[in-house]
Amino acid sequence: EVQLVxxxxxxxxxxxxxxxxxxxxGFTFSSYWMSWVRQAPGKGLEWVANIKEDGxxxxxxxxxxxxxxxxxxxxKNSLFLQMNSLRVEDTAVYYCARDYDxxxxxxxxxxxxxxxx
Amino acid sequence: xxxxxxxASVSGSPGQSITISCTGTSSDVGGYNYVSWYxxxxxxAPKLMIYEVSNRPSGVSNRFSGSKSDNTASLTISGLxxxxxxxxxxxxxxxxxxxxxxxxxxxxTVL
Numbered sequence: 094e095v096q097l098v099x100x101x102x103x104x105x106x107x108x109x110x111x112x113x114x115x116x117x118x119g120f121t122f123s124s125y126w127m128s129w130v131r132q133a134p135g136k137g138l139e140w141v142a143n144i145k146e147d148g149x150x151x152x153x154x155x156x157x158x159x160x161x162x163x164x165x166x167x168x169k170n171s172l173f174l175q176m177n178s179l180r181v182e183d184t185a186v187y188y189c190a191r192d193y194d195x196x197x198x199x200x201x202x203x204x205x206x207x208x209x210x
Numbered sequence: 211x212x213x214x215x216x217x218a219s220v221s222g223s224p225g226q227s228i229t230i231s232c233t234g235t236s237s238d239v240g241g242y243n244y245v246s247w248y249x250x251x252x253x254x255a256p257k258l259m260i261y262e263v264s265n266r267p268s269g270v271s272n273r274f275s276g277s278k279s280d281n282t283a284s285l286t287i288s289g290l291x292x293x294x295x296x297x298x299x300x301x302x303x304x305x306x307x308x309x310x311x312x313x314x315x316x317x318x319t320v321l
Contacts, residue, residue, distance in 0.1 A: 128310075130256075131277045138248070138299050140254060140310040188255060195303060196246035196261035203255060 095119040095199045097189045102204030109179050110210070112144075115172040115189030123147075123167040126192035129172055131185035132196050132203075142174065143192060157183075179208045212315035213238065214300055221319040227288040230316045232300030233281060238311060240281035244303035247276055247285045250315075251296045259298075260285060287318070295320040 101113040113129070128143040142163040143151045153161050162175040172189055186205050190197035215233040222228040232239065232247075245263045250257035258267050260276035263283065273288045275283055283302070287294055300313040 101225060118295070137315040138250075138301075138312045140308070140312060141300070152309050155229070194261050195244035196258055196266070196301070197248075197256070198258045200255040200257075 097201035099189050099201045099204035102206045104207045105179055106210050107181055107208055110177045113174040113187055117170045122170040127172045128190045128192055130188045130190055133185040181208050184208045213311035216313035216316045221321055222290045223321045224290050226290050229297055230285045230308045232283040232313050234302055235281055238302040238304035239283050242303045245283040246301045248299045249296045290320055292320050
């Protein structure tokens with residue numbers, strides 16, 4: 094059974110940093126692209142970033158370019174999102190998701206990031 | 211404003227069929243067969259219902275179907291059931307600087 098478990102969310106002040114983690118199990122992690130997708134409170138889904146199987150290609154939504162960095166550790170079956178210069182509008186539940194057939198077939202339960210002073 | 215346009219809400223009675231539209235441009239929905247649909251119940255993670263326009267993942271009811279015409283994709287749910295009440299989101303690959311975009315979401319109410 095595929096499992097994706099996010100952690101690392103919490104309350105942070107504007108301008109601060111946070112590192113999210115996603116622990117993957119139940120599949121060959123190193124064989125799949127992985128994504129982060131977020132959802133602001135009461136709002137819709139927004140794709141944030143994804144990373145190729147070997148970590149050599151990464152893509153981001155325009156609003157986080159230069160502030161967020163996606164990375165992975167295939168030896169530890171883990172996905173990360175380093176978030177710097179956080180803004181109030183980054184407040185959201187952040188989901189880790191497995192890319193498959195140009196879609197996201199498996200999702201974690203999400204971790205809440207709140208940016209507020 | 212979302213890159214893909216969905217109606218804010220749709221409704222139907224049990225047993226009826228409904229269709230949710232997802233309108234984009236030739237740079238996303240119209241240009242690629244990489245449209246997917248997600249169901250999300252309150253407080254839960256999204257669930258993939260349709261991928262690559264019209265394919266159903268294993269385990270998804272055949273009451274759910276997808277299609278596309280020009281720049282508009284559609285999700286049809288037939289034989290509506292109470293448990294279908296949820297938010298639905300479309301997504302597409304896009305040739306813009308942000309490779310993946312979602313629609314704003316549609317709230318389905320089963321009357």
